[in-house]
Every structure is written in structure tokens, then in C-alpha cells.
Amino acid sequence: MSLFGKLIPNRRKKGKEFLVIEIGLGRVSAAIYRGGETHPHLVSVGRKEFSSYENIFNATLEAVDALAAISKKIPKKAILGVTDGVLRTTTTVARYDRPKPKEPVDAGEVGKVLEQISSAVKAEDLKTFFSVVASAKLDEASITNPIGLKGEKAALACFIALKSPSELAMFDKIIDELELRAERAMPSSFAVSRALLKQNLNDALVLRVGKEKSEGALLSEGHIFEILPFDIGEAGVDYISIGIEAIVSLLEKEKRPQTIWLYSDEDGVNLEGTVEKLNNFAWEERLGYEKAPEITTKEIIEGVASSDTGLTALAYEYLEDAR
Structure with missing residues (x-):
């Protein structure tokens, strides 16, 4: 059962449309959502891939242009989710x-x-x-x-x-160029991690896998302990355990997670190869595990495609108005 079915969005935002922009590891997504009784409803989405961090600004504008081509109006109230970078x-x-x-x-x-x-x-x-x-x-x-x-x-x-001042300046430039009223900007991995924490998953490594990069969020004792991007993705799947080993090693042996939860950065990422590599990884020898952790690709948000996990989690963060 999805935790999100239990959340009650802020009534002031019920029925109103808002914009979610997510800067992923290799793709920018811009989506219009409408607040509902129990969950946000996706109205429409535009996307644009990018090949380097320097292309993010233009890719964001193009993603919003793609959204505008299929939408009557782009909402000005927005939330921005970011990954990777410094x-x-x-x-x-x-x-x-x-x-x-x-x-x-x-x-x-x-x-x-x-x-x-x-x-x-x-x-x-x-x-x-x-x-x-x-x-x-x-x-x-x-x-x-x-x-x-x-x-x-x-x-x-x-x-x-x-984050670095240069990245924050770019985010401000995006907001100004699109004339948005951004209510919040946050790491996408934070939003996804909170989704799992609310399902009482207190210890886990939540791994977003992209084509060339990945980003891991380490959950420990019910808290988000660390979010760490690294430059190994599906294309370097033979070496992805190096990045995971670096993240997990941040915790003492007895606190290391027993669950590794994978989701994809975009549609073209195949998680099967990553699952296979991690199932064959020497967890006991390399990281002192008594038993290898569970590797899963189950839906984090019920009914939502793996590659839209971050986008949808951000929409819930917008609606929840918990802070």
C-alpha cells in the first residue's frame, strides 16, 4: 500500500494547478500537477535531455517550452527539484x-x-x-x-x-527567466527519501541510477543521513559498486542498510544490470555484512513509473505543506 494515499494535501492547494521542475541526472522534466483529495494528479509533462551540466539552463527552458506546447497555461507557482552537481x-x-x-x-x-x-x-x-x-x-x-x-x-x-554559488545563480536565473514564484527548491533525493521514511523504512540506501551518473541517499535510524552523487551510471554498471561502497562506508558496520532501493533517472535506464551486479557483489567481504542486503526495484510511489519517482515525490512535497 502506498503511503501517499494516506496524505492529506493542504486544502488551500486542492484543485489548483502548480508546476514541478526536476533537474535530473540527464534529463529535465517540467510537469503540471493538480492538487487532489489524497494525491496530486499529473496534467501534462514536457522533457528535455542534456549531456552536461552546462546545458541545464537551456534544457530547462526547452522542457517548459515542450510543456507549453501541450498546455493551455503554465502555472507560476512552482517547486524545483535538483540532483547532482556540487x-x-x-x-x-x-x-x-x-x-x-x-x-x-x-x-x-x-x-x-x-x-x-x-x-x-x-x-x-x-x-x-x-x-x-x-x-x-x-x-x-x-x-x-x-x-x-x-x-x-x-x-x-x-x-x-x-550547493555552490554558481549553481544557485543558475537556479535563480531559471526562476527569473520563467517568471515563476518558486515556493521551494530542494534535492529530489530528499523528497524520494521522505516517501520511504513515511513507510517506516528507517534504514536503506535509495539509489537513483542514470545513464552516466547516479545519486545515493543514505537513510539511517529514521533520518536522511547523507545524499551523495557520483559519476557512475548504467553505462559503467561494472563499476557502480564502487560508488555504493563509498556511500555505505560512511556508516559503522552495524548501522549499514539492509535494503538497497533502486529507481531510474529516465525511461531509457535499465535497472536489471545494476540489480545483477549488486546481487553478485561481495557484501560480506568488502563491507562486513553478515548477510547481503535486499536489492529491490519495487515502486516507491504506487502506480508511478520508476523514472517519474522524483517528479511525483516533489509534487507531494509541494502539497503536503508540512513545514
């Missing part, structure tokens, strides 16, 4: 005793905690472009969104993403 992510769990436990958590309280954590994250030549409380605990009860709930002992998992 990316650093970190999750810090802020634990504290609430001074007024009988009063519900409000946006101001969450905002102050997130601001304190964000200001402490330093990275040379990188700037924060996305920060959010990705998950939380109140009195040891795991929750997605603490706002409106009461409790004494709080633990807020603060997720911070940073």
Missing part, C-alpha cells in the same frame, strides 16, 4: 527539553531550532539552499511534523543542503 548535505538531531510541554509546538519554535542548526553548518565556497526539519520525536514518539503537537522531550532532525 552537493553537501548533513542531518543534525537537535535534542532539548521544552520549557512549556503542555503547549503545542508552533512554527516559531521549529524555526528557531532550524536557524540555530543552519547557522552552525559551515562549508567553504558553498551556500545553504534548503533546510528543513525532516522528522522528529516528541517524548520518544516518532512523527513527521511536530507542529501542533505537545510534549516535553523533543528531538528534531534538521536536514541542511548546500
